[in-house]
Amino acid sequence: MKxxxxxxxxxxxxxxxxxxxxxxxWNRESILDxxxxxxxxxxxxxxxxxxxxxxxxxxxxxxxxxxxxxxWKRGEDIYVSIxxxxxGFAKAIAITKKAPKxxxxxKATVDWSVNNKKEIRFSLPFTEFxxxxxxxxxxxxxxxxxxxxxLPNNTYALVYVKEGEAVLANVFINDIPIAExxxx
Amino acid sequence: xxxRLIKELPELVANNVIxxxxxxxxxxxxxxKQTETPNRLFAIFGVLGSLLVGLGIILILAHNWDHxxxxxxxxxxxxxxxIGQVIVGFSILKEKSQAWKEASGTFLFFAVGSSIAxxxxxxxxxxxxxxxxxxxxxxxxxxxxxxxxxxxxxxHLVFSTYYAFEVGYGHFSIDxxxxxxxxxxxxxxxxxxxxxxxxxxxxxxxxxxxLYPLSFTIVLGAFVNDLSELGFLMYxxxxxxxxxxxxxxxxDDQKLRRNGYLIFGSxxxxxxxxxxxxxxxxxxxxxxxxxxxSYVSFVLAIANVMLLIWSYNRQWIKSFNLFQYVFIVxxxxxxxxxxxxxxxxxxxxxxxxxxxxxxxxxxxDKFHFGILNYGLCIVTALVICRFFDTNISFVVxxxxxxxxxxxxxxxxxxxxQKQKRNKEQLK
Numbered sequence: 001m002k003x004x005x006x007x008x009x010x011x012x013x014x015x016x017x018x019x020x021x022x023x024x025x026w027n028r029e030s031i032l033d034x035x036x037x038x039x040x041x042x043x044x045x046x047x048x049x050x051x052x053x054x055x056x057x058x059x060x061x062x063x064x065x066x067x068x069x070x071x072w073k074r075g076e077d078i079y080v081s082i083x084x085x086x087x088g089f090a091k092a093i094a095i096t097k098k099a100p101k102x103x104x105x106x107k108a109t110v111d112w113s114v115n116n117k118k119e120i121r122f123s124l125p126f127t128e129f130x131x132x133x134x135x136x137x138x139x140x141x142x143x144x145x146x147x148x149x150x151l152p153n154n155t156y157a158l159v160y161v162k163e164g165e166a167v168l169a170n171v172f173i174n175d176i177p178i179a180e181x182x183x184x
Numbered sequence: 185x186x187x188r189l190i191k192e193l194p195e196l197v198a199n200n201v202i203x204x205x206x207x208x209x210x211x212x213x214x215x216x217k218q219t220e221t222p223n224r225l226f227a228i229f230g231v232l233g234s235l236l237v238g239l240g241i242i243l244i245l246a247h248n249w250d251h252x253x254x255x256x257x258x259x260x261x262x263x264x265x266x267i268g269q270v271i272v273g274f275s276i277l278k279e280k281s282q283a284w285k286e287a288s289g290t291f292l293f294f295a296v297g298s299s300i301a302x303x304x305x306x307x308x309x310x311x312x313x314x315x316x317x318x319x320x321x322x323x324x325x326x327x328x329x330x331x332x333x334x335x336x337x338x339x340h341l342v343f344s345t346y347y348a349f350e351v352g353y354g355h356f357s358i359d360x361x362x363x364x365x366x367x368x369x370x371x372x373x374x375x376x377x378x379x380x381x382x383x384x385x386x387x388x389x390x391x392x393x394x395l396y397p398l399s400f401t402i403v404l405g406a407f408v409n410d411l412s413e414l415g416f417l418m419y420x421x422x423x424x425x426x427x428x429x430x431x432x433x434x435x436d437d438q439k440l441r442r443n444g445y446l447i448f449g450s451x452x453x454x455x456x457x458x459x460x461x462x463x464x465x466x467x468x469x470x471x472x473x474x475x476x477x478s479y480v481s482f483v484l485a486i487a488n489v490m491l492l493i494w495s496y497n498r499q500w501i502k503s504f505n506l507f508q509y510v511f512i513v514x515x516x517x518x519x520x521x522x523x524x525x526x527x528x529x530x531x532x533x534x535x536x537x538x539x540x541x542x543x544x545x546x547x548x549d550k551f552h553f554g555i556l557n558y559g560l561c562i563v564t565a566l567v568i569c570r571f572f573d574t575n576i577s578f579v580v581x582x583x584x585x586x587x588x589x590x591x592x593x594x595x596x597x598x599x600x601q602k603q604k605r606n607k608e609q610l611k
């Protein structure tokens with residue numbers, strides 16, 4: 001193969017290499033721009049990823065829904081319709097196997113179903129919030145300390161939702177972004 | 185090695201071993217040869233440098249710098265990628281040396297990884313490790329062929345294995361099989377075959393001769409749910425396949441240290457069989473039909489048989505070597521449920537002993553002290569394992585040890601004598 005041809009092929013490959021992260025960015029930006037923001041009550045713990053760094057893993061309070069007779073398989077996609085409760089936090093109002101048309105919804109994964117309780121357990125997809133490496137552990141501690149206040153769970157994740165796709169924008173403790181809260 | 189030879193030339197001339205003319209010719213020959221070979225050292229250090237810098241960048245970016253806003257972070261995600269692409273593009277366009285291509289390709293590989301990682305980090309994209317690695321190696325694969333880069337092929341193999349490991353053994357993976365690993369390997373095979381065809385005697389080819397069996401050994405277990413059932417048979421079949429590949433004249437005629445398949449296969453078979461030689465083993469083993477292990481084992485068994493038939497037809501198999509056929513015995517034992525504790529243990533122990541003797545014989549035939557002593561080590565290992573089975577009397581165990589020890593002395597002594605005689609005959 002001639003050098004020129006190799007070079008042209010390489011340019012195509014290079015464009016793909018740029019295109020994939022660029023497309024990831026494009027997707028998320030559009031959700032942040034035009035999606036609707038919801039607050040999900042959560043509890044953070046801090047693990048880490050060898051390539052992406054430290055993050056806090058978020059356990060959401062919204063993780064189950066009473067189920068009808070439908071059979072659910074582990075690992076299956078589940079569409080959770082959401083709306084805001086009186087305090088302004090997200091709450092699940094329905095679960096379906098196909099994307100609903102009217103309400104806002106998020107795509108989650110089925111963990112297991114508890115048959116005798118007639119309940120479906122699911123995982124929301126936005127469980128990782130990346131933080132500066134020395135702050136992630138502090139964030140877990142800060143959350144635990146904030147829990148000791150008399151208030152009920154006051155840690156929540158701000159998530160933008162658009163057509164089932166979701167972007168986790170920030171995590172708040174007592175309405176202060178977690179990164180700032182840790183610095184205090 | 186060449187430089188050592190050149191350094192010794194004056195001494196050889198001084199002692200009238202060779203003439204001045206011959207010395208000059210030898211020197212000439214090596215100096216022209218050296219200019220022809222690319223600077224290998226430069227390539228190795230270039231690759232090593234890129235590897236470290238690339239990994240370093242990933243780690244630095246993984247710190248998650250809070251002070252940068254989203255825009256700055258996004259730009260940072262693309263800078264290493266663009267730099268890598270420009271250097272690779274430059275080395276292609278200017279037709280730079282292979283060293284350039286290897287080093288720039290390695291850097292680009294890690295730059296791609298870091299840019300995807302950073303974007304996931306900025307937008308808190310959860311995706312698991314395996315999908316991330318899969319995307320990463322998929323978009324770097326073409327670069328390996330465009331640059332004809334060996335280092336990228338190694339990275340591809342290592343990360344494909346990492347991917348399969350994550351999918352198969354990872355935390356969150358239950359019932360998952362890394363089928364895509366097979367595709368990833370298939371996509372990298374043309375590069376390996378090219379090396380085998382045109383660069384059979386190069387060191388880089390023997391590196392792959394070791395890496396491929398290593399990768400397969402790691403990954404095989406990821407293809408089944410539960411290793412406890414047919415795992416032993418499956419791995420035995422894999423090692424047997426390695427051994428039979430290593431026995432193909434193409435590999436067998438090369439130096440032993442280049443033949444990763446043969447060494448991997450032989451060691452694997454022996455270690456597995458030593459484990460199987462314990463009494464308790466055969467109580468647990470049972471054949472389960474309909475499990476994925478059975479299918480994987482079946483495929484491996486067929487591959488073994490096909491390879492043997494092929495070798496036989498080509499008349500590559502000249503003498504009987506038990507290592508090549510030992511898998512058949514195990515297939516029969518599993519298939520016909522012959523896994524009665526006493527019979528299984530007995531057969532395996534006898535087999536190991538015969539394999540040890542076979543190896544000693546190969547060592548004697550080839551006049552290879554390494555192989556000879558490896559065979560004796562097999563027998564020793566067998567005796568040591570039996571040492572732990574308390575139901576053999578101490579006297580018998582003691583006699584076994586003495587016997588093997590004497591065997592070590594005798595065989596090595598006889599070989600040495602033979603070698604001396606051969607040398608004298610040559611004189």
